[in-house]
Amino acid sequence: MEYSPVSVTPLSLLQRILLAYIAASTYQFYLVSPSSTSNSMPAAGDATTLLAFKSLLFDPHYTLSSWNVNNTLNVCNWHGIGCQSEGRRRVVTAVRLESLGLTGMISTAIADLTFLRVLHLPNNQLNGSIPRELGDLPHLRYLNLSSNALEGTIPDTLSQCSRLHTISIHSNKLQGSLPSSMARCSRLRVIDFYNNLLTGEIPDEYQTLPELSWLFLSNNNLSGAIPAFGSNSSSSLVTRILLSNNSLTGQIPQSFGNLTSLTLLYLSRNHLVGHIPPSLGNCMNLTSVSVGDNNLKGNLPDSLGQLTRLRYLDFSANYLSGVIPLSLYNLSSLTILDLAVNRLVGTIPPNIFQALPELQYLYLSCNNLQGSIPQSFSHASQLQYLDLSDNSLSGVIPSNLGQLNNLVVLGLAINHFEAKEAKDWDFFSSLANCTNLNQLFLSHNYLAGNFPTSVGNLSSRLDWLAMDRLQISGAIPPEIGKLQGLQFLDLSENFITSSIPSTIAGIPNLTQLYLFRNRLSGHIPESLGNLTWLEVLQLGDNDLHGNIPSSFSARNQLNELNVSFNRLNGTIPNELAKISSLTKVLDLSHNYFTGPIPRDVNQLNLLVLLDISENKLSGELPVTLGGCETLNSLYMQGNSFQGAIPRQLRNLSSLQRLDISRNKFSGQIPEFFAELESLQYLNISFNDFEGPVPIKGVFANTSEIFMNGNSRLCGGAPALQLPSCLVHSSKDGKFFNTPRIVVLTILSSSLCFILLATIIILRKKVSSQRLPRLSSSRDKFRMVSYLELHKATDGFSSVNLIGTGNFSSVYKGNLDGYQNLIAVKVLNLAERGALKSYMAECEALKSIRHRNLVKILTCCSSIDHRGNDFKALVLEFVPNCSLEDWLHPKHPSKYLCLEQRLKIAIDIASALEYLHHHHGQTPIVHCDVKPSNILLDYDMHSKLGDFGLTKFIHGASSATTTGDPSYSIAVKGSIGYIPPEYGMGGKVSTHGDVYSYGILLLEMVTGKRPTDNMFYDGRSLRSFVEEFFQNVDEIVDPVILLTMGDDRQKDKIEVCLASMVEIGLSCSREAPDARMDMKTVTTKLAAIESAYLGCDNTSQ
Template identity: 45%
Template sequence: MLKSISTSCLATLVCCFNLLLHSYAFAGVPSNETDRLALLAIKSQLHDPLGVTSSWNNSINLCQWTGVTCGHRHQRVTKLYLRNQSIGGILSPHVGNLSFLRLIDLADNNFYGNIPHEVGRLSRLDTLMLANNSFSGKIPTNLSGCSNLINFLAHGNNLVGQIAANIGYNWMRLEKLSIADNHLTGQLPASIGNLSVLKVINVEENRLSGRIPNTLGQLRNSFYLNIAGNQFSGNVPPSIYNLSSLELLYLRGNRLIGSLPIDIGLTLPKLTNFVIAENNFSGPIPNSFSNTSNLVMLDLNLNLFSGKVPINFSRLQNLSWLLLAGNNLGNGAANDLDFITPLTNCSKLIALGLYGNRFGGVLPHSIANLSTTTVQINMGRNQISGTIPSGIGNLVNLNGFGIDLNQLTGTIPHEIGKLTNLQLLYLDFNLLEGSIPFSLGNLTLLTELELQSNYLQGNIPSSLGNCRSLLSLNVSQNKLTGALPKQIFNITTLSLYLDLSNNFLNDSLPLEVGNLQNLVELDISRNQVSGEIPATLSACTSLEYLNLSYNSFRGGIPLSLSSLKSVKVLDLSSNNLSGQIPKYLENLSFLEYLNISSNHFEGKVPTKGVFSNKTRISLSGNGKLCGGLYELQLPSCGSKGSRKSTVALFKVVIPVTISCLILLGCFIVVYARRRRFVHKSSVTSPMEQQFPIVSYAELSKATGEFSTSNMIGQGSFGFVYRGILGEGGLLVAVKVLNLTRKGAFKSFVAECEALRNIRHRNLIKIITICSSIDSHGVDFKALVYEYMQNGSLEEWLHHSNDQHDVCDLSLIQRLHIAIDIAYAIEYLHHHCQPPIIHGDLKPSNVLLDHDMVAHVGDFGLAKFLYTCQVDDVETPSSSIGIKGTVGYVAPEYGMGSEASMAGDVYSFGILLLEMFIRKRPTDSMFNDGLTIHEFAMKALPQRVIEIVDPLLLLEVRTNNSKNPCGDGRGGIEECLVAVITIGVLCSMESPIDRTLEMRNVVAKLCAAREAFLSVYDLM
């Protein structure tokens, strides 16, 4: 009986306990049901192209959902991990209901909108990782409620506002703080110094200003401090130099002043990276750096340091980067470079940058004993004398060697030909003599070769023709003799310039000059070249500057040169040319200056185009010219004049003119040499050397104060305006960067860097840049391009208007445009060193000139493919990360893959399909897994005619009516099938399946065009 009573009591207790739990749950106590509802609310706000959250449903337990981790004890959500899953959308405030969360990792996605204030309710949270998204707004002040936070990483977003002043009073457990690459303003709060366990602080690339707070010196556990790329000013607090735990210190790109403590190498014994470039530090380099045995990078570039380099580098076995360029180091003394010899003990050295200082003395031959890991040596613009050691050939990994603008003598050692990885070789403006070594032909990766302004003799070696990657070659102002080697004119990659001027070269200009279709500048002036100007020169359609003056050319100006529609400066003066001035010269719309003086031209001078302005032409020394502008004071073409006046002209005026020309020519030679030297000697950035800076006021005037009536476009990082620049009334397009947008400044730098190194008829040409402040004192940056009269391909495909209706874009025009685009990308991939990835190929970035020639533009996301790697340490790159545009960006980029040529191939494939189907890849018809790629692939080959732009079908029917036999329809259909096939092959989802490179694409598209034209001619 007792036993049955006990059993009954136990059952009652269990029942009561279950009832209690049930009522407890219904009383509102959170459970994992709360978590489930919160997660579903979060999912509802997401764009999830990869279907990562597809498992978030009622069929399985939430603890098995992708990216979700639960605690074992309470089955509550403790971790939300969705890093790098291409997820977009906003982060729902319901995240604040996941009260057991310890970790949120949403890094490397496409989230936007504000960081929810509700995150501040997560008191257990220790890690919040939001990096590399597009979160905007301010950092919520109530994040202070996350009192257990250890890691807060929100770099690479669009966050604005100031850092909370009380940050140092709430996150007392914080170890990592990274809010770099945002738009934060104001000062760095002094309270940060209270975060005693903080190890990493990174606020790089914001707009923080004021003084660096002295309280940072209290962070005794910090090993990483990065405040680079801001607007901090004044002296660095001495307390920072006493943080003995510091390993990496980055102060680059601020407005800091003062000298470095003499004992810095003793107070910071663990230093590995010390980067303070682009400031105003001055004084001597402390000798105590000799004690920083762990030092890997010492970057003091672009400061005001002076005196000797006193560091004993033999102790710094780990040193890889020694960058001292752009200072006042050295005294022009014999022992200035004594530090080079101990530097040979640095077995991991990668880069040595000494450019633009005052180093004197003889170049130590011990430079040839530097580590074979060395990739770059730049010692240009100093006062270094002596000879180049033959042992330089030992540095087999060297890809950049610059020792220009010095006082070197002797010969160029033939051993330099052993440097088969060399891409940049600058030996110009020295006193070198002897011949150009034949071994330079071994440098097949060479992209820039500068040998000008020396005393080099002998022939230009034909072996240079093996340098098939050259973008520029300059051997001007030497004493070179012999014929112009044909092999040089077979280097089709030459695009920046070919300068052979001011030598003693002879014979004729080879017919192979027509191979230089991408060349922008050709100068063979002041030589002894004879013969006629070859008609093949007409193929050089990218030429902007052509100088053949002071030679012995004879005959007339070939009519075929009318194809040089890009030429801006044409100088044919002081030759033996004759005949009439071709009338087509007045139709070259870009021609700014024409000099045909001191020849034997006769007949009527045109009056239009370049001939309409006296200051833009030079015709003197041609005794039989007539007509033209009144200001030229030439005889009327109807008047013969008296024999007496003609004799007087020959006896008096002509000799005086010739004498003046000779004096003027001497002055020009001296001035040009001086100007080129001064220009290259000045301490300016590469893009300022390439592009003259225009002021904000000039651009404001040109665009009507950036009037909305002049706005012609809007891009990811700003607006584009039509403008009329300067007194010459040059029509331009002005791209004004919106610097409040994340990535805008990097886009500006990337675009300048890309466009300063590339030249191609199908790439947009940059005219100038503006880097200034506007009328309100705010940073202002703009790029000025040549104006494209026919707008963008986007407008032609999708926006009919009065200027150009889509009906006018025929099949053959689309083929021409597609081939132009393909040529441009093929040039970037296969003829640039390093190769360039465009990264954002789409119709709005393809512009059409007055002849409907396509020009690819917007290099704001361009990336250089630097492939050099030594001991697993990559060379720094000036590139920025690629994001691209939805619909055109390669799928693998969404998975975190690096930028690649295959990514551009994908974008081109999508663009090609869009051109001929006339549907955007984001069209509403492409949903539920159907893409423009799938749509096109399913139609191949029989149903292609059903999916292409109906306007093309109208063209097929029209042409077919002219050819009742049907030959035209079949030929055009075959052309369309070929084009759509190319688009499908280029846009395969996996990069491995994209078997076509852009050079293959060019060949296939050209073949399709030829096939189409052959059929079209039959109609």
């Protein structure tokens, strides 16, 4: 489960409340006074006009019942009508019909009310356009048509209303541009057009309006630069500027510093660039500043500390750098401070909350802050939201955080906080005093030790608890069941043991439960099926056994269930197939399930991914499987299914990936496979299919179909190199081109081979070395011989050759008695250094185990059929080619989106972090990190392989060079990825891997190899990227741009790419000590992923 550490920012809600308040209260000050009580007679013509106006309206509540032809003499007493005396007669001067549920159109007859000063029709359901005839009302001062469903454009005729001082038409569906002619209304004080569909630029003429006070244009699609309000005395009265959520560009005008009356400035969610003008410090009346989610850079100016009335300050989601000015901490009135998602550095001042006593919301997440959490946080008696996630903060979390009695959200995820001793968890126990605590984020830290039993004392209001990727061990305390308000619980990727406590099933509103990648054992509690609101259950990669409880049934709300990589057995319960709410994932793979697929599987008719691979399932596929019409991915490989493929599977029209390899299917390949237009990947290897291979659809892309191990197939695309299909005789049923001599030749060759093999076995060396499987105690791998590997690879056939290197060739194969495909790495012992490479790889792989490292299954040291020495490594088969093949594909159909590249970067960083920092006391240096040594599986998870150059650093820290002289220049690597210190006689260290990783990351962003022809005369991939660092979009791999959607998506991609480039440049610095370590890299990439996937909503 990947998510932003804190996605709880209430600032957008605060802004909505503020705008609603503004909308409700703004204009009352300007409304015309109630009607006069003069005895003058009303104008009969006004009554006729109002009845014409009413004729186009539908009045659902009969509020306008007083408006009738029999009551025209009392027109001034009609509902919502205001009159004043004009000479000896009374005329209608105001129409106020707010929130009456009126529908229909605004009649042009309204323009006949010659003396109308106020037209107030907000919060109805009026449609149609704004009548151009409103421009014929010379006395109109106040116009409010907001919160309706009006369409069309803003009529430029309104500029004829020379006395107009307030115009509000917000929250409609108006389009077109802002009429510049409105600047002729020299008395305009309020322009309120926010929340429409307006486009174009803000007219510069608006800055010349001498009485303009409020300019509300937020939530449109306006573009261009912001006019320079304040550049002359004309706009000196402006108090509120709201331009958020548009597409404005350019810089914040320096002239804003002259707007000394300004109280509100909202410019968030635009495309503004440049620096924050220091002149803003002159706007001494400012109370709210929101400029988040732009492209601002540079430092926060010290002058902001002069805004002593400031209560709300938001510069989140920009590119601001430097330290936070101490002057900001002198703003004693500040209640909201949001500087999240920037590049700020430095530490948090120790006395921050003595200077900010009113602070309620503090967001500093996604920066580069260091140091520890100050003890003074306990003085923040008003603090409700504290988000320090995704920084480089360290040390022990202060135990006095529990004194924050008003705390609602605490985000400390993705930092370097530590808990090495039991007392370091005191902070957790102290949080029991925070009775309002609603969300707690501790993920991605170094909090080790047993799971605190005090978890049961946390607030009963807690609904979100994220403690994944820590180093928690021991059992889950049963006290966790006391958290009755919990909806989200993530304890994944820890070292938790024992069984799942049944008390979790007593949390009635739990919707998401993540316990994957732990060491849980025992059965899945039957009572978990009673969690009727549970939507996501992730129990994969544990040691659970037994059956799936039958309590999981149709009454559950599950849409994602993953119990893969356990030791579950028995049949798949039919009740599971009846959970129609399963719409995302059902993953039962890598277990020991037996029996057939439930016949009611068609009830999973909205499921996207079904994975039942690597089990012991059998029988024929049920025809009802064709009812799962929304399936995108179907994985059934590694079972014992048999029979023909049912034709009903032709209904799987959304299917993109299908893997049925390593089963016992027979018959011909269904023609409808070629008719599935969405199908992009098909693996039917190692079955018993026969007959012709189709040539259309997915079969036309030979790089995405796999059919090995079906010896009776023929035809197909030429690239498959299958034999031609034989022509059948219509007379005697015999094949014309089957000479008996061919059969005799095959038989004699086989006999010769068997005889030769027997001789080899008799001569076999007694001292032959074989290593047992080292990757898993769950599934011991037996020892293998040369003959078995020869058979598994079809005699090391070139058809099965999947790669070659300096010292070896790699073949894929299918070993008897082993369900999964294997990779056989055969050493070329004639090459100098091959034997040393073999020994290094054996030494490295025998002692490591990580999900992102290629696993070694066994080794074979023997003699081949010629009597020569033979050495090979048997590895897990990783089927989806190497990263090299994806970054630099031979076929344009192969490409990686940004999300996939980011996940691969995280996978490899995690693998290197393990090698450098978590491998006992002996760090391992890979020495050859490059794309061709990174393999991808079906799900695009990456694994680092080829440990032939690996070095151990004995008795050294992970960042220390070895003292053995043999580890210096003798180290080889790959040109372009070798760190510069190795070329100057430097010794092997983990810094070298970091350098190679940095170059790899830059290659993944740009799509350019470090050995590209464009890099010569001292120019390198790193210098090229550094040169264009401020314009990443100019150097990015064009393939990534294919995934860009709207401008908002483009902005997110550019931010993500810039962050990746920054890490790549840091890792590839020339000085080894200046490079990041892999712990920091892994942490920062995880944060980048969280932000890019759209879960980080801290900005406004």
